[in-house]
Amino acid sequence: IIGNNEKTYDFSRLPTRKLKINLMNDYMFKVVFQENMKALEGLLYALLNLSKGSIDSIVVENPIELGRFVDRKTCVLDLKLTLNNERILNIEMQVGNYGNWIERSIVYLCRAFDQLKAGDDYGIILPTMHIGIIDFDINNLTPMFYSENMLMNTKNHEVYSDKFALRVLNLNRIDDATKEEKESGLYTYARMFKARTWEEITMLAQGNEYAGEVIYTLHEMSEDEKIAEQCFARKIYEWDKRSAYEKGQLDGLEKGLEQGRAESQAIIDNQKSALAEKDSEIERLKKQLAEK
Numbered sequence: 001i002i003g004n005n006e007k008t009y010d011f012s013r014l015p016t017r018k019l020k021i022n023l024m025n026d027y028m029f030k031v032v033f034q035e036n037m038k039a040l041e042g043l044l045y046a047l048l049n050l051s052k053g054s055i056d057s058i059v060v061e062n063p064i065e066l067g068r069f070v071d072r073k074t075c076v077l078d079l080k081l082t083l084n085n086e087r088i089l090n091i092e093m094q095v096g097n098y099g100n101w102i103e104r105s106i107v108y109l110c111r112a113f114d115q116l117k118a119g120d121d122y123g124i125i126l127p128t129m130h131i132g133i134i135d136f137d138i139n140n141l142t143p144m145f146y147s148e149n150m151l152m153n154t155k156n157h158e159v160y161s162d163k164f165a166l167r168v169l170n171l172n173r174i175d176d177a178t179k180e181e182k183e184s185g186l187y188t189y190a191r192m193f194k195a196r197t198w199e200e201i202t203m204l205a206q207g208n209e210y211a212g213e214v215i216y217t218l219h220e221m222s223e224d225e226k227i228a229e230q231c232f233a234r235k236i237y238e239w240d241k242r243s244a245y246e247k248g249q250l251d252g253l254e255k256g257l258e259q260g261r262a263e264s265q266a267i268i269d270n271q272k273s274a275l276a277e278k279d280s281e282i283e284r285l286k287k288q289l290a291e292k
Contacts, residue, residue: 019201020222023193024135024171026077027234028218029093031227033079034063036217042210044083046185047091047131047169056084067226069233077234080112088112088128093193095171096238097136098245105132105166113164127163133193135171145170145177146186185210 021028033040041055061080078092090112094101109130116125137143148167151160174190181187188204188211195201201218205211221227 018197019195019218021218021228021231022195023214023218024093024095025231025234026093026095027231028221028227029133029193030064030077030079031066031221032214032217033091034060035066035221036213039210039213039217040079040081042185042208042213043091043189044081044089045210046189047167049184049186058083066221067224067230069230078108082126086126088115088126090128090130091133092130093133095135096242096245097134098241099139101132101134101136101138102141105130105168109164109166125163127165129165129167131167131169133169133171137170137172138168143170143173143176145173145181145190189214 023029023032033043037058040058040060044050044055044058045052059082061082062078064077078090081089081091083089090108092105092108094104109128112130113125113128115128116122146167146169148165150162150165152158153160169186169190171190171194174187174194177187177190185208188208192201192204192211192214195204198219201215205215
């Protein structure tokens with residue numbers, strides 16, 4: 001039983017079966033942390049390594065209407081937050097690897113960072129951070145459980161600005177977490193995101209009031225048919241997108257090979273043509289020499 005001043009939950013009543021929808025579904029992720037501010041508060045304490053009680057206010061700047069159809073082609077189900085009226089956070093669950101994570105994350109960070117209206121002073125821009133929760137390794141970067149990336153001087157590694165930062169929580173690298181990280185709330189959240197059964201996720205929540213809020217809301221939202229439909233629609237969309245991406249890569253490879261073959265044949269044909277012209281010129285010179 002996990003309780004706080006407002007509620008008490010008896011998770012022993014939850015089924016031990018496999019989760020219908022886990023927190024790696026981007027729609028469910030958004031719904032749970034949009035609807036339960038205490039759950040979101042706990043996640044932020046973990047992601048930002050903040051002390052308990054240091055969060056005074058959280059404003060979700062881009063809430064969605066529960067159960068309403070989401071445009072699967074264009075909607076990015078990120079959480080854009082204003083924390084304590086002093087910083088902007090953009091949190092995104094993205095488990096599919098389409099080879100463009102670095103560019104994608106920079107674009108979303110830049111959009112969130114551009115807070116100015118015409119005539120505003122640049123000095124009022126709030127510190128902004130994009131936090132990506134992913135389940136794959138990023139090309140050309142050293143894989144690690146949790147990392148922070150900032151603008152800095154390449155010679156002396158001096159930070160250019162602490163107002164512009166990217167963090168990545170890699171669920172694919174849970175086993176690489178340091179001893180300190182494994183003792184943190186962030187490690188608990190990461191394992192909860194990956195959990196596949198109610199039994200597993202409730203075991204992780206024992207003794208953590210914020211994690212208890214996550215499970216309570218996840219169970220409540222999972223039983224809502226409209227929300228479940230949207231979660232399933234997102235899952236189908238991700239499957240289709242993954243299939244199209246992989247097929248596109250294969251098609252691209254075939255096209256590349258075909259183009260390479262065509263270019264090689266063109267070079268050979270040009271060389272044959274040049275040799276034929278040279279042979280013709282030699283025969284002409286031989287004929288002239290014979291006449292002389």
